[in-house]
Amino acid sequence: MTRSILITGCSSGIGYHCAHALHARGWQVLATCRKPEDAERLRAEGLTCGVLDLSDTDSITAGLSWALDQTGGTLDALFNNGAFGLPGAVEDLPTDGLREIFETNFFGWHELTRQVIPVMRAQGHGRIVQNSSVLGFITYKWRAAYVSTKFALEGLTDTLRLELKGSGIHVVLIEPGPVTSKIRENARSHFERWIDWQNSALSDLYRDTLLKRLYEDKDKPDAFELPPDAVAKKLIHALEAGRPRPRYYVTVPTYFMGAMKRLLPTRALDWLIDKG
Numbered sequence: 662m663t664r665s666i667l668i669t670g671c672s673s674g675i676g677y678h679c680a681h682a683l684h685a686r687g688w689q690v691l692a693t694c695r696k697p698e699d700a701e702r703l704r705a706e707g708l709t710c711g712v713l714d715l716s717d718t719d720s721i722t723a724g725l726s727w728a729l730d731q732t733g734g735t736l737d738a739l740f741n742n743g744a745f746g747l748p749g750a751v752e753d754l755p756t757d758g759l760r761e762i763f764e765t766n767f768f769g770w771h772e773l774t775r776q777v778i779p780v781m782r783a784q785g786h787g788r789i790v791q792n793s794s795v796l797g798f799i800t801y802k803w804r805a806a807y808v809s810t811k812f813a814l815e816g817l818t819d820t821l822r823l824e825l826k827g828s829g830i831h832v833v834l835i836e837p838g839p840v841t842s843k844i845r846e847n848a849r850s851h852f853e854r855w856i857d858w859q860n861s862a863l864s865d866l867y868r869d870t871l872l873k874r875l876y877e878d879k880d881k882p883d884a885f886e887l888p889p890d891a892v893a894k895k896l897i898h899a900l901e902a903g904r905p906r907p908r909y910y911v912t913v914p915t916y917f918m919g920a921m922k923r924l925l926p927t928r929a930l931d932w933l934i935d936k937g
Contacts, residue, residue: 665688665689665691665731666688669740672696672842674844675742675842677703679740679889681708682781682890686897689732693713693734711724713730715769717769725858736787737787744807744844745765745842745847747846750802753856754856758806770814774821788905790833795837803871820904836915839849840887840889849875
């Protein structure tokens with residue numbers, strides 16, 4: 662029988678490529694995007710695509726209902742992926758900005774997952790795959806908002822995996838490092854909305870580092886950056902393996918920082934991260 666998967670955040674990057682890769686493998690892919698025009702574009706490319714805004718509970722409920730209508734009420738897998746970045750120093754990050762990113766990157770994922778679990782319990786099986794990040798276990802300057810959502814996601818997911826043991830529902834984390842996507846481009850509007858960098862005590866550092874990365878080096882790839890297909894390969898294993906791993910690393914920086922986190926004391930790890 663054809664297996665079904667609901668994927669969030671499919672307008673570009675990882676979600677887009679994973680939706681196409683699984684569709685090509687014969688999966689019934691229920692791709693979703695936040696904007697209706699993006700959903701329409703993906704439908705024109707041959708995908709079954711609906712609208713799901715992770716910051717809106719009603720949209721989450723409607724998006725899942727749409728997906729279940731496509732499958733006849735079952736769902737083999739969920740790939741939580743939709744997220745955005747809000748770069749800026751912790752001291753310049755308004756609490757409302759932090760609330761906003763948590764609504765999409767964390768609370769929306771939690772709401773959708775909670776609504777999916779009863780469907781998977783009723784059918785006796787399922788896969789819940791969370792697209793986390795190397796920044797789910799390693800921090801980095803200017804990334805506090807995004808890092809916080811991913812650290813929270815890792816804790817929530819690890820707990821869920823333990824609680825669902827024996828249910829037939831497997832819970833998996835994918836932890837990519839630098840992967841080609843529009844996350845940097847999409848972060849600019851959030852940065853401009855929330856971060857008053859000109860009046861920050863760190864304004865010179867913003868000008869010399871973060872602003873260059875966001876605007877001047879916008880098309881420059883990161884070191885060891887991989888295409889989204891690298892994540893798709895790990896997602897396929899997480900979905901199709903008889904016994905999926907709890908975690909899948911993607912890219913050299915994730916493997917390297919995972920090892921350094923285990924081996925180095927905190928001060929040494931801070932030094933290494935600070936050196937970039």
